[in-house]
Amino acid sequence: MSESLSGRFLGGAGGRYVSFCALYLFIYYGFGAFSPLITQYYKSIHLTGTQIGMISAVAPVVSIVAQPMWGMICDRFQIRKAVLLGTLLASGLVGLLFTAVSTYAFVFLLYILLSFFQSAIIPVSDSLTLNYTKKHQLQFGDIRMWGAVGFALAAFVTGLFVERWGPSVLFISYCLALITALLFLMRLPGEVTESSRFTVSIFKGMKQLLRIPRFLLFLLASFCMFGAVNANNIWFSLYYQEIGGTVAGVGLAFLLFAGSEAPFMKLAGYFVRRWGIETTLLGAAIFSAIRWFWYSSAPSTTAVLLIFFIQGVSVGFYLATAAQFVRENTPASLQVTALAVFFSVGSGLGTMLCNLLAGWIKDEFSTLAIYLFFGVVTTLGILPLLVIRFGPWKRVEQDEGVSATQ
Structure with a gap:
């Protein structure tokens, strides 16, 4: 690429692409600094486990x-x-306001506001x-993966900072990361922000969705699976220290954990083609349940x-593979609604409980x-997946609607 072409690329479409990648990098850097280490702050202000659980359950409810x-x-x-x-x-x-409060009532109210x-x-x-990638025929995943990079880096770096300077630094890191993301967002032109509708009521088409056995079973499985996975992000910090780890070690663990997801996400396509989406899920x-039971045995750090x-x-x-399963097992006219319900049940209600x-x-x-x-919750989630895999109900045909599930 010539120098002039390179400059045009960085200043035009390429510049927008870089800005989108940086937007995800810093948004998830902020979340990676906050979520894995927030229990260190709770611990420093002497909250009980029940109080931590109540605060952590607020975000899913507010989001819904x-x-x-x-x-x-x-x-x-x-x-x-x-x-x-x-x-x-x-x-x-x-x-940033969290640095100025230290009582359960104020933390609870701030968390409601933050979650909003x-x-x-x-x-x-x-x-x-998604609007941008569709318009320019790009892969959404190629931009979204920078979020995983940001989350992993933030958990590691902020873990080191928290161990050295205390939990208040995680709120500073969170704020700076979101402000930096804001600066990259400002570089994006307004034209990429307009087009297509953003949302759909999750109640539209609920009667049809409730008549699809495979979808209902998958909601139950994801309620259990995602509930445990998302709750782990809150409790792992305390768990890791209880088995002998350090705060910096928590950051390293999340760096390794989050970093391992990307290559397996790439491999998931091969497994789906080779053994099918139901078997892959x-x-x-099963691996997730094994992981939690193993953790409960207090292995070494x-x-x-x-x-x-x-x-x-x-x-x-x-x-x-989860979103792919939802798309393939619900009528095309209801897939946005089905995905909204799926995320609300799994990442919302399951995480809250x-x-x-x-x-x-x-x-x-x-x-x-x-x-x-x-481990017990995830095992309960395996049962509906077994019914999906070996049960009598077949996948919804996209052009036939809900009648294909009967």
Whole structure:
């Protein structure tokens, strides 16, 4: 590429592409600094396990309510970029307020406020990026993977900072990362933010979806699977220290865990073609259950780090194939609704319940018992996957609608 062509690329379409990649890198850097290490802050202000569980359960509940509202605002006024700019700034500033509070009541209220703004960030950024990639015939995954890179790097780097300077540094890292993401968002022209509708009511078409046995079974499986996986992001920090690890070690563990997901996501396509999507999902869930039961036996921190790739096998495979399963097993006219319901049930309700019960289990028993609970929950999620794999119900034909499930 000549020098003039290279300059044009970086200043035009290439510059936008880089800005989108950086947007994801820093958004997820902020989340990676916050989520894996927030329990260190809770520990420093002496919250109980039940209190931590209650706070951690707030975000999914707020998201279920707030996401449709943000979507309606974006659709009604066609201001996706403005909404994302505002929520990135508000989220970063609210994050900083945590450094000034140390009581359960104030932390709980701040977390509600933070979750309200956070709930817009991922859906709106995904909407902008999907519009851009569709227009320019690019792969969404090639941009989205920078989020995984940012999350992994943040967990490691912030873990080192927290161990040296205390938990307040995680809020500073979170705020700076979102402000940096905002700066890259400002580089994107307005034309990539307008087009196609952003949201759909999750209740539209619910009657049809509830008549699809395979979809209902998968909702139950994902409720259990994602509930445990997402709750692990909150409780792993305390667990790792209980088995003898350090705060810096928590960051290293998340670096390895998150880093292992990308290659297994790439491999998931091969496994789906070779053994089918149902078998791939079933295998991922089985590995996940084995992981949690093994964690509950208090293995050494060295063993946990050495077998880091078990997250790639379980979470990487499941994440890479779950949305595909939903698309292939619901009518084309209801797939956006089906995906919204899937995320609300798995990442919303499942995470809420697992965090609530995990907090109570920690207070009544131990952190190790939390992972025994995760193993039991995930095992329950394997049962509907077995029915999907070996049961009588076949996949929905995209042009036939729900009648094909009967």
